[in-house]
Amino acid sequence: MNRTKIEFAVQFNGSNPEGEIKDALKNVGSVEFDRKIGSVVVETENTPWNVIQSKIEATGRRAVLTGFGGQSCVSIINTGKSALNGVVRICSVSSENKGSVIDGVVDGLEAHKKYRFNIHECGDLSNGCESVGNVFSQSSVEEKLIEADNNGRLSFRILDKFLNVSDLIGRSVVISKADDSEERVGCGIIARSAGIFENSKKICACDGVTIWSERDRPIAGKGRREQK
Known part of the structure; x- marks a missing residue:
């Protein structure tokens, strides 16, 4: 059994936030709270992080992913088809054993199509997804097929017993069609990311935008600092 710890910064508003969040996550895994720093840590076996986030936010509280597993890395999928975007997070199974858990959500794909x-x-994106080389040889030979849902979203959790996070930094994640064309529709460079309790930031020092309002602003540019 391979369980992953996922940390969220959560707004602890209301009279019983711990009880309401715990009820919302009762079928997901174990839950730990730290009201002092505004942290919720969920240990789960097979639930993707975005599903956990949605369950927490269904209680009326915003939740922001701040840490994932132990040694971990992340890829932002924003190269390829213009409408395609997503995030893939990879964390080591344990410090003693080889293997990684791959947890991702990607939007903008064709509904009910396999990828x-x-x-x-x-990690060379100079020619888009065509310049990232071949499949990394240390990756599992098992085929990783995922089907998009009704809204064209891929949401998945995969265990690859042969991948080490330390070997992945600077490489790339690629999403391709599972047909004869094998078209690469999306990709992104893999970079190191924060593990559990490694990211306590609640406000961006560069522009004063808080983690609670960041998703409502552009990633960069004039509109990022404007008040809503």
Whole structure:
């Protein structure tokens, strides 16, 4: 059994936030709270982080992912088809054993179509997804097929027993069609990310935008600092 700890910054408003959040996550896994720093840590076996986030926010509280597993990395999928975007997070199974858990959500795909997920050798996006090289040889030979839902979203959790997080930094994640064309529709470079309790930031020092309002602002540019 491979369980992953996922940390969220959560607004602890209301009279019984711990009880309401725990009820919302009762079928997900174990839950730990730290009201002092505004943290909720969920240990789960097979629930993707975005599903956990939605369950927490269904209680009326905003939740922001701040830490994932132990040694971990992340890829922002925003190269390829213009409408495609997503996040893939990868964390080590344990410090003693080889293997990684891959947890992702990608939007902008064709509904009910099957796609392949792979780690590729290079992080060179100079020619889009065509310049990232071949599939990384240390990745599992098992085919990673995922089907998009009604809204064209891929939401998945995969265990690859052969991948080490330390070997992945600077390589790339690629989403491709699972048909004869094998078209690479989306990709992103893999970078190191924060593990559990490694990211306590609640406000961006560069522009004063809080983590609670960040999703409502552009990533960069004039509109980012404007009040809603």
